[in-house]
Amino acid sequence: MNLASAPLQRAFWHYTLPSLAALLVSGTYQVVDGIFVGHFIGADGLAGINLAWPWVGIMLAAGMMIGIGTGAQASLAQGGGKRGRAALFVAQGLWLLPLLGVPLALVLTRLSPSFLAWQGAEGAAAAHAQAYLDLMAPATPLVMAGVALPFLVRNLGAPRLATLALLLGAVGNILLDAVFIAWLQWGLTGAALATLLSQALVAVVCLWLVLSRRSRAPLDRRAWRWRPRAGAVLLGTGFSSMLMYLYLSLAVVLHNLLLLKHGQAVQVAAYGIAGYLMAFYYLAAEGVAGGMQPLVSYYQGAGQPSRVRQTLRLACLIGVGGGVLLVLAMMAAPAWFASAFMGEDPALLAATTRAIRLHLWALFLDGFLVLAACWFQSLGLGRKATLITLGNMLIQLPFLALLPLWLGLDGVWLALPLSNVCLSLFAGWLLWRQWRRLAPVPATPAGERR
Numbered sequence: 001m002n003l004a005s006a007p008l009q010r011a012f013w014h015y016t017l018p019s020l021a022a023l024l025v026s027g028t029y030q031v032v033d034g035i036f037v038g039h040f041i042g043a044d045g046l047a048g049i050n051l052a053w054p055w056v057g058i059m060l061a062a063g064m065m066i067g068i069g070t071g072a073q074a075s076l077a078q079g080g081g082k083r084g085r086a087a088l089f090v091a092q093g094l095w096l097l098p099l100l101g102v103p104l105a106l107v108l109t110r111l112s113p114s115f116l117a118w119q120g121a122e123g124a125a126a127a128h129a130q131a132y133l134d135l136m137a138p139a140t141p142l143v144m145a146g147v148a149l150p151f152l153v154r155n156l157g158a159p160r161l162a163t164l165a166l167l168l169g170a171v172g173n174i175l176l177d178a179v180f181i182a183w184l185q186w187g188l189t190g191a192a193l194a195t196l197l198s199q200a201l202v203a204v205v206c207l208w209l210v211l212s213r214r215s216r217a218p219l220d221r222r223a224w225r226w227r228p229r230a231g232a233v234l235l236g237t238g239f240s241s242m243l244m245y246l247y248l249s250l251a252v253v254l255h256n257l258l259l260l261k262h263g264q265a266v267q268v269a270a271y272g273i274a275g276y277l278m279a280f281y282y283l284a285a286e287g288v289a290g291g292m293q294p295l296v297s298y299y300q301g302a303g304q305p306s307r308v309r310q311t312l313r314l315a316c317l318i319g320v321g322g323g324v325l326l327v328l329a330m331m332a333a334p335a336w337f338a339s340a341f342m343g344e345d346p347a348l349l350a351a352t353t354r355a356i357r358l359h360l361w362a363l364f365l366d367g368f369l370v371l372a373a374c375w376f377q378s379l380g381l382g383r384k385a386t387l388i389t390l391g392n393m394l395i396q397l398p399f400l401a402l403l404p405l406w407l408g409l410d411g412v413w414l415a416l417p418l419s420n421v422c423l424s425l426f427a428g429w430l431l432w433r434q435w436r437r438l439a440p441v442p443a444t445p446a447g448e449r450r
Contacts, residue, residue, distance in 0.1 A: 003079075003298045008307050012314050016291025018159035020318075021167075023287030027280035029170040029198075033191060034276040036177045038341035041128065041187055043269040043348050046341070048128025048188055050272035051121045051256055054249035055108055055133055059140045061245030062104060063147030066096045068293070069238025070148070071155035072378060074217060075294045078155075079301025086217035090152055090210065092230045097148060099231075101141030108137040119253060120260045125268070128188045135192035139199075146199030149206035155294050157216040158209050165205035173198035240373050240385035247393035248282075254400050255412060262409045263351075270351035273341045274359050278366070281326055285367035288319035289374035296378035305438040312375050312435075319371050323364030330356050330363075355413055362417035365424045372427045376434065384434070388427050395419045 003011055037045040070093030077086035112133040116126055136143065146169065153162040173194050180190025209215055252275065259267040292315040299307040330337055338352035369392060376385035396419045403411030403418070 003295065003302075008295075008310055009314070011295055012291065012311060015154070015159050015294055016288055016315070016318070018163035019154060019291035020284065020287035021163050023166070023283040023290065024280075025163075025167050025170040027283035029173045030279050030283070031276050032174050033177060033195075034273060034341050036181045037188070037191060038273070039343055040181050040185070043266055043342075043345060044124040045128050045188060046269035046272040046348075047125040047265045048121075049132060049191065050252065050268055050275065051116055051119055051125060052112075052129040052132045052136070052188075053272075053275070054252045054256075055112060055115060056136055056143070057245050057249030057252065058108065059104070059136070059143040060147055061242040061249065062100055062140075063097075063144035064245055065235060065238035065242035066093050066100070066144065067148030067151030067238070068241040068374075068377065069093070069234035069236070070096075071151040072237050072293060072297055072380075073234055074152070075155045075297040075378075076301050076380065078216060079298035083217055084223070087219050087223040088227065088230060089234060090156070090215075090217050091219050091223040091225075092227060093148065093152060093234055094210070095226050096231055096234065097145050098141055101144045104144075105138050105140035108133075108140060112137050119256045123265075125265050132188040132192045135189060135196060139196050142196060142199055142203065145203040149203055149210065151290065153206045153209050154290065156209065158214075159291075161209055162206065165202045168205060169198040169202035172201050237377065237380075237382050240377055240382060240389040243386060243389040243393060247389060247396075250393055251396060251416065254396070258400060258404055258412045259409070262404055262412060266347050266351050267355075267409065269348055270338075270355040271359075273338060273352045274355045276341065277330065277337060277356070278360060278363060281323055281363055282366055282370070284322065285319045285370040288315050288367075289370050291315075292371070293374055293378045296375060297380075300379050308379070308438055309435060312371070315371050315375075316368070319367045320364050323367040327361060327363050330360055358410060358413035359416060362420050365417075365420040368424055369420070369427055372431050375431065379434070381434070384430055388423070388430070391423050391426065392420075395423050 006014070034046065034049075037049055041048075070089055073089040074086040077083070077089060113130065116129050116133075121129055150162040150166055153159075153165065176194035176197055177191065180186045180194050184190060186193070211219065252271075255271055256268055259271055292311055295311045296308050299305075299311065334353045334356040335349065337356060338349055341352070342348050369388060373385040373388045376382070376388070396415060399415035399419045400412070403415050405411070407414065
């Protein structure tokens with residue numbers, strides 16, 4: 001599609017629908033993961049995978065940083081007609097996967113037992129968590145590639161192939177979960193193996209396009225030369241996306257600690273179920289943001305501020321509006337959403353129902369924050385995007401420190417939504433200021449001076 005001449009809504013849906021579908025599929029198979037674990041392993045399995053998730057979140061954060069940073073810079077270069085520079089950025093992004101992934105794998109593998117013990121993991125939940133990390137941590141570069149490469153493919157003009165890759169990975173993961181967890185009963189070892197094999201499939205499909213001559217930025221020998229400055233630019237551009245996933249990991253760690261302090265392992269399992277629902281919407285919002293990003297970057301590079309604004313308006317209507325509808329459904333029938341993840345377990349059902357009501361009532365604001373950060377990032381304003389995502393990490397700390405002292409377990413559940421309300425007010429102010437700066441300068445009437 002020629003973005004210079006295509007109608008905005010057509011261009012928006014051309015990029016957003018594949019991105020949204022891809023990440024909704026990704027969210028669906030994460031939810032299906034939880035369903036398999038809840039039904040075939042039980043509350044201890046749900047607690048175990050939630051105790052291990054922050055380590056996995058670090059892998060996802062690194063992959064997101066490389067994928068978003070590379071994709072944004074490649075799109076900006078393509079919008080300016082600099083095809084060779086776009087190819088250079090793509091090659092540097094590929095280099096960064098092993099250069100960051102291998103050291104990170106060594107660190108995560110070595111420290112995983114200490115990390116679980118520090119959270120207070122004990123008994124069956126701790127054993128399940130360690131079994132999961134024993135496979136996931138050494139495979140960090142593969143997990144990063146499975147996250148980063150679809151972003152490159154989408155920004156190289158093949159959003160449908162990126163969607164296909166993620167769809168194949170999602171379907172493969174669900175089928176392998178059925179084999180490894182339900183049939184062979186390998187527990188969380190089976191869940192980890194299913195995830196890694198599906199990520200490998202995604203990476204192979206995406207690499208096929210990135211390394212082929214069909215790419216919009218085909219790689220040559222000059223592009224493959226390692227350039228530290230270009231790599232630093234990519235990392236800087238994608239840094240806010242990494243912070244967002246690190247924020248999720250930090251939030252999970254702090255919630256695990258406080259839930260075990262003020263409650264029991266069943267509350268950690270309930271938090272895990274709420275987290276699956278949250279991840280489904282969060283990935284949907286990321287999908288809308290991912291479809292918005294190449295358009296905003298291109299229109300900004302092409303000097304079309306009105307289209308930059310209109311693209312954000314459409315993204316918010318879909319991303320935030322969809323979040324409001326999901327929240328209304330969850331508040332109306334929390335037990336229905338909770339029961340999908342468990343068998344006959346009244347204690348877990350009661351804990352999860354309360355978690356959904358108290359923890360997820362402001363979930364749609366997560367979508368707003370994702371879109372706001374991505375918009376700034378797409379404009380090349382990485383500092384403002386980082387400010388929003390870093391604020392999302394820091395603002396939770398006082399709420400998590402104080403609310404449990406006053407409200408006990410309910411204070412743990414309420415910390416996230418209340419902090420999101422406060423940060424969204426600040427992010428909205430930043431967005432409005434930048435929105436006004438993008439407005440075209442009014443024509444000066446004859447006889448007046450500026």
